Amino acid sequence: MNVRSRLPSPGSVRPDTFWRSPLRGPWLTSVFGAVLLVGIPVLFLTGLVSYAAYNPDLSAVNDKTPDKGLLGFYLFSWPTDPYWLYRVTQGVHVTLGIVLVPVLLAKLWSVVPKLFTLPPVRSVGHALDRLSLLLLVGGGLFEFVTGVLNIQLDYLFPGSFYPLHFYGAWVFFGAVVAHVVIRLPRTVRALRSRDFRAELRTPVARTRPEPADDSGLVAPDPAPPTMSRRGALGLVGLGSVVLFVVTAGQSIGGSLRGTALLAPHGRQPGSGPNGFPVNKTAALAHIRERDVGPDWRLVVRGGGRRVSLTLAQVRELPQHRSSLPIACVEGWSTENQHWEGVRLVDLAGLVGLGDDPPGVFVESVQLHGSFRAVALRDNQVRDTRSLLALRVNGAALSADHGSPARIIVPGAPGVMNTKWVRQLSFGETTWPV
Numbered sequence: 001m002n003v004r005s006r007l008p009s010p011g012s013v014r015p016d017t018f019w020r021s022p023l024r025g026p027w028l029t030s031v032f033g034a035v036l037l038v039g040i041p042v043l044f045l046t047g048l049v050s051y052a053a054y055n056p057d058l059s060a061v062n063d064k065t066p067d068k069g070l071l072g073f074y075l076f077s078w079p080t081d082p083y084w085l086y087r088v089t090q091g092v093h094v095t096l097g098i099v100l101v102p103v104l105l106a107k108l109w110s111v112v113p114k115l116f117t118l119p120p121v122r123s124v125g126h127a128l129d130r131l132s133l134l135l136l137v138g139g140g141l142f143e144f145v146t147g148v149l150n151i152q153l154d155y156l157f158p159g160s161f162y163p164l165h166f167y168g169a170w171v172f173f174g175a176v177v178a179h180v181v182i183r184l185p186r187t188v189r190a191l192r193s194r195d196f197r198a199e200l201r202t203p204v205a206r207t208r209p210e211p212a213d214d215s216g217l218v219a220p221d222p223a224p225p226t227m228s229r230r231g232a233l234g235l236v237g238l239g240s241v242v243l244f245v246v247t248a249g250q251s252i253g254g255s256l257r258g259t260a261l262l263a264p265h266g267r268q269p270g271s272g273p274n275g276f277p278v279n280k281t282a283a284l285a286h287i288r289e290r291d292v293g294p295d296w297r298l299v300v301r302g303g304g305r306r307v308s309l310t311l312a313q314v315r316e317l318p319q320h321r322s323s324l325p326i327a328c329v330e331g332w333s334t335e336n337q338h339w340e341g342v343r344l345v346d347l348a349g350l351v352g353l354g355d356d357p358p359g360v361f362v363e364s365v366q367l368h369g370s371f372r373a374v375a376l377r378d379n380q381v382r383d384t385r386s387l388l389a390l391r392v393n394g395a396a397l398s399a400d401h402g403s404p405a406r407i408i409v410p411g412a413p414g415v416m417n418t419k420w421v422r423q424l425s426f427g428e429t430t431w432p433v
């Protein structure tokens with residue numbers, strides 16, 4: 001896109017002379033805006049869904065967002081059906097977020113002269129409008145940047161990512177709603193001002209600037225075109241398609257997994273029964289050999305009772321199978337794996353709570369870092385597909401997949417599937433005292 005520039009000397013960024021691309025105008029901005037208008041609400045909703053999937057009201061372990069107040073309220077228990085629920089909602093959230101990056105950048109490029117209009121503030125209304133744009137642009141960049149960093153750099157801000165992305169989402173979406181309310185009529189008019197299909201047939205040679213108006217987008221002194229609008233849209237579209245191809249495989253799986261070049265985890269997860277992606281290895285979680293060796297005991301607590309079992313004793317309990325995927329908040333997920341182990345309901349039964357099982361607080365042998373404990377709700381415990389798994393795909397769990405025992409729950413975010421389990425406290429939702 002044409003950024004033919006005479007470099008401005010400091011303080012002399014004159015919008016009317018510096019931004020000269022003949023492509024900028026209300027129509028082009030509105031086309032990008034229309035795509036975002038569909039995409040961003042889907043991102044917001046799937047984001048809220050992801051937040052709800054943590055059962056945030058259940059315990060201070062699942063969600064540490066401070067002062068979430070009204071924004072943190074949820075009316076329902078996260079369901080266990082369909083078992084692929086989180087795999088789909090979070091796959092959509094992450095994939096769509098990545099695919100929209102070129103559209104977001106193009107939209108910002110198309111309105112960039114407006115960020116430099118002079119005088120900066122003309123009236124109270126203008127000041128409010130500019131403030132809302134600041135929240136819109138700032139919020140949008142913030143949400144996309146924190147999201148991408150979180151999925152690519154493996155929790156760059158462990159713990160703090162959730163409140164940042166969560167509060168950022170409310171600010172950003174609020175600004176989006178205000179922006180849409182203010183600009184929708186103008187956007188509709190702009191979209192009607194040109195025929196989309198005719199535009200797709202217009203080559204560079206016949207590309208003319210949009211008619212001058214008061215939008216502040218059309219360059220008063222446009223440079224000759226070096227690219228058609230068709231070219232600009234194609235470039236952005238191609239960017240999105242390429243990003244889709246190099247990421248979607250991490251959630252869709254199958255043969256597409258191999259093309260997921262941008263996926264941070266498990267493009268080559270190895271082969272064999274334990275050959276599926278690992279988020280944090282035993283080494284990274286500092287799992288000590290002696291904690292998961294022959295001295296390992298499973299402690300089951302609840303209803304005033306406490307039972308301690310060796311691995312051999314856990315193996316003697318009725319073993320059940322369930323086929324479930326792991327779906328991480330980062331967007332990657334596995335195909336169904338064939339888990340084998342003891343039902344959580346049966347474990348509740350060991351302490352006399354089998355008839356009407358409550359939720360459970362799960363702790364790992366892991367001593368430090370995130371995800372070493374989690375609270376599950378009663379509906380998750382009651383689902384007979386929820387297991388304390390000892391085996392996967394016909395083999396014992398590998399060290400990295402949580403040997404000797406891990407949780408697997410249908411429909412839940414991957415983080416609920418605690419590895420290297422040490423203790424289950426039924427009827428508790430936070431660190432037992």
Ligand SMILES: Nc1nc2c(c(=O)[nH]1)N[C@H]1C(S)=C(S)[C@@H](COP(=O)(O)O)O[C@H]1N2
Pocket residue numbers: 276277278279280285326327328329364366370371372373400401402413414415416417418419420
């Ligand atoms: N103890 C413990 N359990 C854990 C984690 C962890 O870091 N420590 N990571 C969780 C996360 S974020 C995910 S997505 C899954 C990943 O499971 P996998 O490594 O077996 O594929 O395990 C979960 N269980």
Ligand SMILES: [Mo]
Pocket residue numbers: 279327328329330414415
């Ligand atoms: Mo995860």
